[in-house]
Amino acid sequence: MAPCLNSKPFVLQILLLTLFILGTRLHASDPALKLDYYASTCPTLFEIIKKEMECAVLADPRNAALILRLHFHDCFVQGCDGSILLDDTITLQGEKKASPNINALKGFRIIDSIKNKLESECPGIVSCADILTTAARDAVILVGGPYWEVPLGRKDSITANYALANTNIPTADEGLPSIISKFLYQGLSVTDVVALSGAHTIGMARCTNFRSRIYGDFEATSGHDPISESHLSSLKSICPPIGGGDNNITAMDYVTPNLFDNSFYQILLKGEGLLNSDQEMYSSLFGIETKELVKKYAADPVAFFQQFSDSMVKLGNIINSDSFVTGEVRRNCRFVNT
Structure with a gap:
């Protein structure tokens, strides 16, 4: 292979349960997915994806976070269908x-790039949805995160849903009850919310997504610790209150931004979470359960890694059942086959 070129309040509980029962149409398991799905049709699948991801992360460690985010945003709209x-x-x-x-x-x-390599090796066999799911796992491993098995056999959707993308995906300024409801809609638990948010231990956020936080309650949650105040001052220099800078970026985990570890949760304990949506897991009045989980993962990296792995399997197994009937294996991940 070629080398690289370079316990929630009762009312809230009832509300969220109702949303889950009424809204869920996707489910987080499917017998069609198998660990050995491509064993005979494309046995070099894992080797090819791993090699391409190694090249990408070597070129820029941030690429690990980009692929992980792509996978998350895919699965929250129509299921993991590309x-x-x-x-x-x-x-x-x-x-x-x-x-x-x-x-x-x-x-x-x-x-x-991964798709092109696989089309050369085993044309028309591996779906883009399976590529993205596997690449997200490898991306995490390459920056120090845990391994998990990836069941395969997804089909690529021949549709997309712009409206669901606007409503299903959690946002940076969203409140904790709303975020939890969106996860429950996907068949994911409160534990999954906290564990999967740990993906923010890698990657960057744009000023427009953390401006309201640093000019809002950041000081209230972080106190008047001199180190926190210095960090806040640095954030404000990156993200002015007005006058532009929307696309300026900074790490969500300023301690170890390119390493997948549990320091993200330790930052939340100090009240220094960059995004409102993250800090709410520890500071919100609704976060009785989430607060305990944040403390658990901050103290126990092994527990975090295990739960993150389990939650990623659940995420990757959110299936758009329609794709098994009408779906396909795209030749080009950007376009439906003609």
Whole structure:
């Protein structure tokens, strides 16, 4: 292979349970997915994806976070079906330009590169949805995170859903009850909310997504510790209150930004979470259960790694049942086959 070129309040509990029962149409397991799905048809699948991800992360460690985020945003809309990868066409409106995605998602060329390699090796066999799911696992491993098994056999959707992308994906300024409800809709638990949010131990956030936090309650949650005040001053220099800078970025985990570890939770304990949505897991009045989980993962990295692995399997197994009937294996991840 070629080398690299370079316990919640009762009322809230009832509300969220109702949302889950009424809203869920996706489910987090499916017998069609198998660990050995490509064992005979494309046995070099894992080797190829791993090699391409090694090249990408070596070139820029941030690429690990980009692929992980792509996978998350894909699975929260129609299930893990590769719909996030589709470009707009005359007959199809994709999800890339939806509000939570338009400035947040990159890494599409990495998936294109992997797809090209696999099409050369075993054409028409491996779905883009399976590529993205596997690449997200390898991305985490390459920056020090845990391993988990990835069941395969997803089909690529021939549709996308711009409207669901705008409503299903949690946002940086969203309140904890709303975020939990969105996870429950996908069949994911409160534990999954806290564990999967740990993905923010890698990656960056844009000023527009943390401005309200640093000019809002950051001081209240972090206290008047001199180190926290210095950090806040630095954040404000990156992200001015007015006058632009929306696309300026900074690490969500300023301690070890390129290492997948549990320091993200330790930052929340200090009240220094960069995003409102993250800090709410520890500081919100509604966060009785989430607060205890944050403390647990901050103290026990092994517990975090185990739960993150388990939660990622659940995330990756959110299935769009329709894709097993009408789906396909795209030749190009950006376009439906013609």
